[in-house]
Amino acid sequence: MNFKGKRQPVTIPRAAKTLRRTRIQEEKEEQILEAALDVFSASGFRGSTIDQIAEVAGMSKPNLLYYFRTKEAMHRALIDRVLYTWLEPLRAFDAEGNPEEEIRSYIRRKLEMARDFPRESRLFANEVLQGAPHIEDELKGPLKELVDEKAEVIRAWTKSGKIAKCDPYHLIFSIWSTTQHYADFDVQVRAVLGQEHSGEGRFEDAARFLEQLFIGGLRPDRSES
Amino acid sequence: MNFKGKRQPVTIPRAAKTLRRTRIQEEKEEQILEAALDVFSASGFRGSTIDQIAEVAGMSKPNLLYYFRTKEAMHRALIDRVLYTWLEPLRAFDAEGNPEEEIRSYIRRKLEMARDFPRESRLFANEVLQGAPHIEDELKGPLKELVDEKAEVIRAWTKSGKIAKCDPYHLIFSIWSTTQHYADFDVQVRAVLGQEHSGEGRFEDAARFLEQLFIGGLRPDRSES
């Protein structure tokens, strides 16, 4: 009551007094981010509206804005929450493991994520495709560092002859693009395969092909001059 | 003067009297589509505004709408114009050619398109990513037919043992995704590679890697049980 002015929404004080966090807050923010994921992943940031998100979340627009003060804040919260999870498979890439097996399981994992979390994949795809205006820092920071680290691992493998000599960065790009394709371009994949091949077997087929491609393509057998 | 009502914009009569088509029409429509490509490819359909396009095109909004009556009409005209060109590389896939060489040059061509026409790539990527609401018919029609045809060619190659046994559809998907990645996710690629590797050599590196990957991965050498 010190100031007659506006009471601050909860998401701001949260930083100040970290202790208090209502059950309702927990639930509603969850609800909102879930809806936001639906909408942002389907239309991109600019193409999405707060009203859409509110409708999907089943609450009024001002109510949304009570928890997240702006559309940007929603998007940011979503990105932050999803990014860590999204990089998990790459983080699991183990320098000590068997190269062939590591690559194989990385492909598997990425493909599973494309199957099980297509909205998350599309969220990033939309963002990056449109110039990554909101996640540039994440790309140049944490992402680059992680990739640099893993590229070094791969380079070591190539040097010791465990896999064919190749550019580790482009290898990683290729695994990303081929696997995420099944989430991001799902409509196209379905359209081309037709109904007959659009069942769940689709992902098994893709996994088999990609393993064959990458394992075969990286086999150190012959000298690739 | 027969009707006092609105004069029809040119793009409609065009269908009726195909003969007349002004020099100005030619130029302005070109100008508009060029600007529209800029904007749509950067923000997707829903995220783009007519005002943006008008500004890029250097003309007033009503003037744009004189040539294309709606935002949708612009988008459609753009899609129609670009689609044929975009499928050209796949169309060039030759059943009679040497499999290894055909695949190699298909990769090259797709990669060149990603480098030289990134906006076109992103235009489609945006559209497909957001559920292809405007090009569903094209995907299920012309695209599917072309892919079916070329998949048959590849299948013949695998059966005759010229390349390793593999799913032709997923092979095509993989070539699409890996090559278009360099256009669609350009920002990410740059961010990860850093400035030092973001020069023109980038595409040469990518080409080398992808050829190695696909040629190696499809070599029929050993029996892939």
Added chain:
DNA sequence: TGTAATGTTTACCAATCGGTCAAATTATCC
């Protein structure tokens, strides 16, 4: 050169956008 067709612009519209406000409602805690 005149005039009809074509092209361009200013002013405007209703709908929707992101976001605010104050009042009303509900949960929390003593």
Added chain:
DNA sequence: GGATAATTTGACCGATTGGTAAACATTACA
């Protein structure tokens, strides 16, 4: 149960959206 803080809502705001109307300017062509 009452005070207090947290939550929710309807009404609203200025800016922007896609698109229109009609006056005005230019071009093509006889």
